[in-house]
Amino acid sequence: MGAFSKAKIEWAPFAVCAPTEKAPYPRSLTTPEGLGDRLRFVAFAEKQAENAFFLAAHSYPALPESVKNTWLELSREEAKHLSWLLARMKELGVDPAARPQSLALWNSFDRCSTASEFALFMANAEERGRIAGEQFYETLLKTDSVTGELFRKIAEEEKMHIALARSVMQDLGI
Numbered sequence: 216m217g218a219f220s221k222a223k224i225e226w227a228p229f230a231v232c233a234p235t236e237k238a239p240y241p242r243s244l245t246t247p248e249g250l251g252d253r254l255r256f257v258a259f260a261e262k263q264a265e266n267a268f269f270l271a272a273h274s275y276p277a278l279p280e281s282v283k284n285t286w287l288e289l290s291r292e293e294a295k296h297l298s299w300l301l302a303r304m305k306e307l308g309v310d311p312a313a314r315p316q317s318l319a320l321w322n323s324f325d326r327c328s329t330a331s332e333f334a335l336f337m338a339n340a341e342e343r344g345r346i347a348g349e350q351f352y353e354t355l356l357k358t359d360s361v362t363g364e365l366f367r368k369i370a371e372e373e374k375m376h377i378a379l380a381r382s383v384m385q386d387l388g389i
């Protein structure tokens with residue numbers, strides 16, 4: 216469809232990689248820099264999810280009203296997660312723009328040529344994000360329980376998103 220890669224998105228406060236640039240590899244999670252890298256990466260994933268749901272709700276033709284409304288609701292929920300993560304980054308002095316983020320995942324949304332394909336793609340992405348969040352929580356339990364707890368809380372809410380994704384798939388007849 217090309218609607219995603221061609222959309223004009225304001226990625227601030229993040230910096231994004233140039234088309235041929237590779238994102239730097241994250242540093243060790245046992246260092247403050249490495250924790251900053253994870254926070255930045257997860258926050259950017261929320262920013263992409265916010266924009267993807269919003270764009271999908273307005274781009275796919277003949278979308279059932281129920282699906283459109285669910286995607287707009289999910290867009291707002293991902294924006295909330297983003298704001299939580301940015302607040303924690305501010306507390307820790309992590310600059311969102313310190314390292315560029317890859318747009319590879321974002322550009323791959325273009326491959327979702329139908330609403331059903333997008334719904335399946337996002338359901339899988341949400342599940343991967345939920346699992347990663349739970350793993351971060353367990354890793355951070357001893358070193359930074361505040362950030363760990365934030366990852367856990369977000370992972371918990373992603374369960375709700377996955378349930379909503381199932382209802383969307385039903386409405387789309389998948």
Ligand SMILES: [Fe+2]
Nearest residue numbers: 261292293296
């Ligand atoms: Fe989220």
Ligand SMILES: [Fe+2]
Nearest residue numbers: 293341373376
């Ligand atoms: Fe989500």
